[in-house]
Structures are given as structure tokens and as C-alpha cells.
Amino acid sequence: MRCTDAQTLIESYVDGELDAVHTVDIEQHLGDCSICAPRHQDVIELRSRIREEVPYFRASPDLQQRIRAIAREKRAETSRSRVPLWAWSGAIAAVALFALITVGLVRRASESSREQMITQEIVADHLRSLMANHLTDVTSTDQHNVKPWFNGKLDFAPPVNDFAAEGFPLIGGRLDYLAGRPVAALVYQRRLHPINLFVWAAPEKYAEKAIPQALQGYNILLWARDGMTYCAISDLAADEMQTFAALLQK
């Protein structure tokens, strides 16, 4: 790679936006080139200075109240509004249909409410891990440190892989609890966004293809493979979550 090419790519490389082929090329070039290597350092240094020194302005409690009020007031307005006559016939038909289907649905409903419970618990686990500053029990980007750490703590061995080259570096691991039993929580990172990957050996009936869900602003993917259930959660955009899941499913 020539320096002129490298210099146009350095920022994208630091931003984690280069594809695998270019990433390999530029890493090789930065290792060899005494002109581009310092520029690379400059980009990294500027980025960390921006993150440290530029203030992040959070919404005040007052603004939060004002925003919550929007949904509440509007809801009250809508429910006060009159129901048109034609809607009643629709409602009656709906009730009849509901009665017909209910019987068949009861069994599936208990399954799906269990699923819902699990996703809610996953969001709570994810939030706790971020808020209490307890993201990892074992902090290491080396999969050979993280994997053995789980020995004796779980009755299964979660697969641990680092995806740094693909832009999803491993940060560490942690023991967490889900539906009353211990599970492995592997922590990855994409730019500023931590990803919690929960793994447990369980009879949950998820498909091999990852099912996307969104809850409280978090994107969640659930899938099963080789007798284990996987759940990835993060505030990353849905398509990047799919990219992440695809890496694990390789």
C-alpha cells in the first residue's frame, strides 16, 4: 500500500469502518511506514481528547418530564375521543374471532410469555452491567484467558472468540443470572457500544436463524445452536447486530 492510499484510509481504520481486506493492508503498512504511523497516532490521540474534553450534554429531569408528558397527554386525548359507530361492529367481530382463537393460543401464549420474560430479564441484566460499572469479571481481549475463567463456574463451556479483526473486539466475560440460573455473559465492543452476549445451555426452542427484537431502545437477537442458546443485546443498530450474529454463526 502506498502512503497516499493509506492516509485516506487511516481515519476509517480508526473508526472501525474498513473492510477486512483493507484492514489487513493498512495494519501491515502502519507497521512498516515511519510517516503514516505517527499520523495514525495523531488520529487516535485526537479522538481520545475529543471524548475526554468535549462535554456530553444530558437531558435535564425537567426535559424528561416534558417529553414523557407528550405521550401521556396524547394518550388521554385519544382515549377521550369518540369511538365511531362502524368501529363497534368491528369490535364485535373481533371479540368473536378472539373467542375462537383463544383456546388454540393458550398453550403458545405461555411459551411466548416465557420468552418475553427472558428478554425483559436480559434487558435488565444488560442495564445493570452498564450502570453498576460491572461489565466484566474477567477483563481480557484474549479468548484463551476468558474461556478458562468460566471453568467450574458453569456446567457447560461457552464458545469464546475474539472478533477484533472484524471490528467487534472481545472485552471480557462475566457470570450473570438469567431465569434463576448462572449464564455466561461475554462482552464485546463496537466503537463506543458494549455488546452483552449471553450464552446458556438450555432447552429453549429458538431457531438457528437469529430473531431480532427491540425493547427499551435496545436491539436483541436470540438464536440457538449446538444445544446452546445465544442472546446478543446492545444499543447498536439492528443491521450491525446481525453482522455480529453472523460472525458467531460462522
Place this chain on the structure above:
Amino acid sequence: MTADNQSARFEEAVLPHLDAAFNLARWLVRNSTDAQDLVQEAYLRAWKGFAGFHGGDGRSWVLTIVRNTCYTWLRKYSRRELTVEFNEGVHTQESSVPNPERMFNENASRAVLEQALQQLPAEFRESIVLRELEGLSYKEISEIAGVPVGTVMSRLARARARLRDCIAAVTGDGGLTCAAQTLKP
């Protein structure tokens, strides 16, 4: 969809992104009071248009609305945008509690970067804020700003070059020579 259902979905999809929304607005209009009003206006618009939101990325969706609301405001009050004094940033940083020691030690270097960012044209400022403070991808920023990914990359590159120049100007000869005269969107 029932009204309860809709407002529950609304709270779920966009309320978690309120900090991101306010931070973007605050950096775009550069004062807290207007930013609060604009975020509120944007969320009202989001609520009205919520029937058209079919899942997907709630953060990009709401940030797009916040951004557009702020730009409408900036165009209307563009004279204010053009007459901002260089030192305004120091005095409008409402979130930090004044601490003489901290100010003495860190203000010189901290203020430089913050002021340099304040001085960038809005399009460049928002690229840095979304990328570095929010950690969004090029693709997400391109969706929010409504420009191709290539434009996002060049805006980021030029914005960073400007910020680097400002730091160098201050640490070099102690003079601030980095007013935003040459960067045009």
C-alpha cells in the same frame, strides 16, 4: 393499534434516546434553553409521525427529526449563528460546576477543543458529535444527515483536520488563530 399500545411503543422506541437527542440539539444550536424547546418540538413531531415508524432503528429515526427541527431553527435565526463570539462556549457550559483549581489547570487546553468544535459549521459539528460522542457508524450518520456516506467521511476528515489545527495553534504559539473562516459546508 390502541392508544395505550401506541404510547407504550413510543416510550420504548424513542425515550431511551433522549440524552442523545438533547446532546445533538445542544451542540447544534449551542444553547440549552433553545435546545430543550427544540427537542420537545421534535418529540411532538415524532409522536405525530409515529404511525409511520415501522420498527427499525429508533435512535436514527428520532435523531433525524431532532436534526431537521434544529436546522429549521438555525435557518430562521441564522444571523445569531453567524455572530457567535469565540468565547461564548466557555460561559455557556452549564453542566460543569465552576471549580477554580480545575479551571486553572484544564481550561486552557479543554476550552480550545470545545470552542473549536463550537466554531465549526453545523454540518461538521454534527458529524463529530454523532461520531465521537454518540459512537454512531458512518451509515447511521449518513441516514440522519441525509447525505451519502462519502460526504460523511469527508466532513469528518475536514472537521478533524480543523480541530487538530486549533490544538496545534494553541500549543504552538499560544495564540488562537483558528476561527472558522475557511470551512464551508
